[in-house]
Amino acid sequence: MRALTGTFERANISVTDVFMPVTQPPHVSSPLSPPVFHILLALADEERHGYGIMQDVARQTGNALQLGPGTLYGCLKRMLAAGLVEECDERPDPALDDERRRYYRMTRLGKRVVRAETERLADAVIVARTKLAGGNV
């Protein structure tokens, strides 16, 4: 965990929480906000456009997290600035219609960050399981 946090600092990632963009200074990186984390997961297997990301995030979370247009593109803007994702090209989605859509892909940095975040969450789950197994709750 400590080594990974080191990577975070070197990369100087400025992914800030969507709801508190001002209060968080840009160098704070971990934990990622839920929308950012799930957007990265959505882009882990393939390039997607905005609506595709939104649908995949809804699938991942069992419809618990629905991204509105403002939240989605606000996050993407900050993730682009931080170098977590990049734009590919504009092309139509064969399944939807003949309109051109902007596609996004995850960068290598993005991959590293989402791995690190997954590790962190896994550790948190272990801690939580241990605590709850103690019978306090």
Place this chain on the structure above:
Amino acid sequence: MTPESGPIKIFCRIYSVLLYAYPREFRLQYGIAMQQLFRDRCRETARASDRLSKLRFATHIAADWLTTTISERAVAIWSAAHKKTPRNFVTEWAVTIAIYLFATTTLVQAYVVPTGSMEGTIRVGDHMLVDRLTYAQAGSIGPHILPYHQPERGDIVVFLYPEDVRQTYVKRVIGLPGDRIRLDRQQVIRNGRRLTEPYVQHIATYPDAYRDNFPLTPEANTTPRGRDMFASHVLNGEVIVPPQALFVLGDNRENSEDSRYWGFVPRSYVIGKPLFVYWSYDASTADLQGWTLTHILDVTEHFFTRTRWERTLTVPRSQTAREVGGAQ
């Protein structure tokens, strides 16, 4: 390409206006993509087609828009301050505030119902959002842009009280222009057909010839406009609704001051139709007239116990009356 249905096109156009609340840079960068996303989600919701998911979608979009416009504005101003580039904050914020005002005054508006004339359908203390768009008066190009409708029989309408336009009333439309209306023993007879109205509540405390058998002759509490209706629009014992006007009655039929007393509602006085109740609070008529100190204290003390939680998100609906019997 799926054929675009009318309402979706309209909502997309409204959304494109709402996008102006975002900072200019953000809008130029992502505006088109956001409109695409919004349209795709509209189509998705239209396929689901039940009322609750539509409502959830609308609230979700509204919440998303409100929070992200504020946060994006804040970010824009924060970063501008750090870049030390001169920027006119006043103009930036003025645009945002103008858009908020547009959204809250043109599209929807909140009202509270302080009286019981619609009791049975709408209760005293219901706080509702009113859709101001549907019945808005269409301009010359209006009908092509926005989903205007005319009020129908059985619709609930919110309108300015013709005798005092500072007050707003809510009633049900009974007669449209050209309809012949009379009441016989508390029952409405429209165009010669007796109506069975499922929404009406009859809790008469005392018989009243004027109220129950309308129209007879003006009485003491008939207002000047009501007298005018008696003088110019009654023929053969029936009221005939003139063009560009509506005849409205309360659902709590025997405890309602409505078109029987003050005449027709001019079409231009109609504000809109109730969307849904967002908060229903059990309080007296006098308390609901304004936010007095006693009312504020009362709400703080009894908020949880006197809020009618089961009425939250109920929708006051249009209902059609059945016509029974032949011509009378």
